[in-house]
Structure formats: C-alpha cells, structure tokens
Amino acid sequence: MRIAVTGLDGFTGRYVEAILKGMGIEHVSLDADLTDSKAVERAVAETEFDRLIHLAAIAFAGGADWRAFYDVNQLGTVTLLEAVARHRKGARCILASSAQVYGPGAEGLVSETHICNPVGHYAISKYAMELAAPLFSSSLEIVIARPFNYTGVGQEARYLVPKIVDHFRRRTPEIELGNLFIRRDFGDVRAVAEFYCMLALTDTPPSHVNVGTGALHSIQDIVDVLTSMTGHHPQLRTNPAFVRANDVPTLGADISLAKQALPSWAPRPIEDTLGWMLRAE
Numbered sequence: 001m002r003i004a005v006t007g008l009d010g011f012t013g014r015y016v017e018a019i020l021k022g023m024g025i026e027h028v029s030l031d032a033d034l035t036d037s038k039a040v041e042r043a044v045a046e047t048e049f050d051r052l053i054h055l056a057a058i059a060f061a062g063g064a065d066w067r068a069f070y071d072v073n074q075l076g077t078v079t080l081l082e083a084v085a086r087h088r089k090g091a092r093c094i095l096a097s098s099a100q101v102y103g104p105g106a107e108g109l110v111s112e113t114h115i116c117n118p119v120g121h122y123a124i125s126k127y128a129m130e131l132a133a134p135l136f137s138s139s140l141e142i143v144i145a146r147p148f149n150y151t152g153v154g155q156e157a158r159y160l161v162p163k164i165v166d167h168f169r170r171r172t173p174e175i176e177l178g179n180l181f182i183r184r185d186f187g188d189v190r191a192v193a194e195f196y197c198m199l200a201l202t203d204t205p206p207s208h209v210n211v212g213t214g215a216l217h218s219i220q221d222i223v224d225v226l227t228s229m230t231g232h233h234p235q236l237r238t239n240p241a242f243v244r245a246n247d248v249p250t251l252g253a254d255i256s257l258a259k260q261a262l263p264s265w266a267p268r269p270i271e272d273t274l275g276w277m278l279r280a281e
Contacts, residue, residue, distance in 0.1 A: 003200055004030040004047055006080070007055035011155050012096070015193035016053060023197065034076025037083075044083035051200045052084060052093045058122070060158065069125035077129045085139035092141040093133075094200050099148040099185075099210065099251060101127040109185075109216075111254040112146070112208045120244075130208075143205045145196065148212035148253045152189030152273060153280040161186060161222060165277045167234060168226045174235040178242030180219050185212040185252035188268040188276075198262045206261050212253025213267035225274050 003020060007013045008029040020027040032043035034056060058065075058072045077095065084091055102110050103117030118127045133142045151161040160177075167175045195211050219236075227233055258265065 001025060001051065001201070002049045003027045003051040003053060003197075004049035005053045005055060006030045006032075006034075007057065010055060011059075011152075012189055012193055012196075013055050014154065015152070015189050016055070016196055019193050019197045023201075025197070025201070032080075034079060035071050037079050040076075040079050041083045041086075044080070045087050049088060050091060052088075052091055053196050053200055054080065054093060054095050055196075057096065058125075060122075060156075066121040069121045070128070073122070073125035074128040074132065078132050078135075081133060081136045081140065081142075085136045089139050090141070092143060092200060092205070093136075094143045094145060094196055094205075095129065095133055096196070097130055097144050097146045098123060098126040099146050099212070099253065101130065101146065102251065104249075106251055108250060109214060109252045109254040110210070112206075112210055112257055141205075142207065143199060144208045145199060146208065146210050147192055148185040148187060148210065148251065150187035150189050150192045150211075151277070153277055155189070160219070161274075162277065164219070164222055165226065165274065168230050168232055169278060171230070171232050172234060174237055175223075176237050176239040176242065177219060178239065178244060180236065180238055181249060183216045183218045183250045183252070185215060186217055186222070186270055186273070187211065187213050188273040191265075191267045195258070195262065195265055198265055202262060204261075206257055209257050209261060210253040210255055211258060212255050213270070214253055214255045215270070216250065216252040217270055222270070222274065225271055226278065229275060229278060 032039040058068045100123035101116045101118045102114050103119050105117050118124045155162045157163050157166050199205050
C-alpha cells in the first residue's frame with residue numbers, strides 16, 4: 001500500500017504525513033501546480049501509488065481572487081483525476097471538499113443527505129468539484145469527505161480560532177471579529193487528519209461523508225473556554241469589514257455515518273484543541 005498526498009506541506013497535510021508515518025504506511029507527496037495540466041500529468045505518471053488523499057486547494061473562503069477557487073478547486077481537481085484515471089486506474093481518491101457546500105439552508109446537525117445549496121465562490125467551487133468527480137467513477141474509487149470547520153497548531157492567524165487564541169496568548173485588551181452570532185462545529189486538525197488516513201485504508205468507505213465533531217459552539221463559547229484557561233477577559237468588537245454577508249448562522253455535522261464507517265475514530269473536544277493551541281510556542 002502506497003498513499004500519495006497532494007498538499008502534503010500544507011496545514012492539514014503535515015498532520016496527515018505524521019499519522020501515516022506513525023502507522024508505518026508508505027506515502028509520497030504528489031507535487032504539481034494543479035492549474036498546469038502538463039505538470040499534473042507528469043507528476044502522476046512518475047509517482048507510484050494505490051491511494052490518493054487530495055488536500056491541495058485554495059482554502060481561505062474570504063479570498064478576493066474568485067477565479068482561483070475554480071482554477072484550483074474545481075478544474076485543478078478534474079485535471080488531477082483525469083491523470084490518475086489514465087495512469088493509476090482503480091486508485092481510491094479521497095477528495096477533501098467542504099461542509100460549506102450545504103449552504104445557508106443547512107441548520108443544526110446536517111447529514112450527508114441534506115440538499116446542497118452552496119453560496120460564495122469557495123463553496124460553489126468545492127461543490128462543482130463534487131459534481132465532476134463521479135465522471136471518473138468507472139476508473140477510480142471516488143470518496144468525498146466534507147470537513148466542517150477545524151483548527152489547530154499551525155493554522156494561519158487569519159482564520160477565526162487561531163486569531164482568537166493569538167489574542168489571548170498576547171493578552172490584548174480587545175478582539176475585533178466578524179459575525180459573532182455564528183455557531184459552528186469546530187474540529188481538531190489532528191482528528192481530521194486521522195479520519196482521512198483511516199478513510200484511505202478502510203475496506204468499504206462511503207461515497208460521501210461528513211468530518212466533524214457533532215457539537216456546536218459559538219464564538220462566545222470559544223472565548224469563554226480561553227478565558228477560563230487564562231483568566232484574561234478581552235472586549236469583543238464587531239468589525240464590519242470582517243462580516244461575511246452570506247455566512248451560514250448555524251452549521252454542524254451529523255457524524256453518524258463517519259462513526260459507522262470508522263468505528264475506532266473519534267473527534268476531539270474543543271477544550272482539548274484550544275488548550276493545545278494555547279500552549280503551542
């Protein structure tokens with residue numbers, strides 16, 4: 001068994017690599033500019049693998065370059081799958097999508113059967129990837145994972161949770177945030193990476209599966225946990241520049257299928273994640 005990983009040097013990829021090493025699974029980085037079809041073709045042709053975990057993507061939903069979402073997340077993935085189908089027929093391909101594909105109609109804990117209605121270029125690009133992937137199902141085993149929000153040590157401070165943790169670490173008097181009302185399923189990158197690796201190795205993976213914790217937390221919940229850990233009480237301010245007009249108010253994962261598919265896998269509680277991030281140098 002040999003697993004290829006795109007985006008191995010990224011935030012999630014580094015944890016995937018550590019887990020595969022710990023499992024003793026042979027793995028290799030599949031490096032290529034997804035917008036360069038010749039480079040992708042060459043990389044796939046020159047790399048031996050049985051499974052693929054595809055993590056490479058434009059992941060920051062607030063990015064201003066909307067074309068990049070489609071060039072990389074949609075068209076880049078199709079280019080990759082086309083090359084894999086040609087050179088590594090029969091390979092299982094784990095595609096990291098996003099829970100954002102469910103859209104603003106999603107409420108509470110959402111299952112994989114919920115209608116997808118993505119809003120915003122990032123979410124639409126991920127759903128477009130999902131729609132195109134089955135075109136290769138006659139040659140490849142396609143598995144689509146829909147991770148909900150997750151965080152951890154090494155995530156950039158432009159993302160919500162690392163930003164809040166950084167303010168607590170520096171004990172700043174106030175924190176400027178966007179939509180304070182949102183409630184999310186905040187997972188741990190270590191658990192998500194474990195899930196991807198186990199999904200690549202299990203005998204019968206589901207075609208679509210949520211990756212989350214099954215619990216909802218507000219921004220205030222995160223602040224309260226960090227306040228309890230540090231004794232610091234910053235003032236929260238809403239900055240209109242950080243407010244996303246189409247933000248989904250409440251979005252959490254029904255992880256029944258995930259637990260059924262991988263019974264030995266378990267998410268981590270948010271207190272564990274925040275404590276780990278707070279202690280990191």
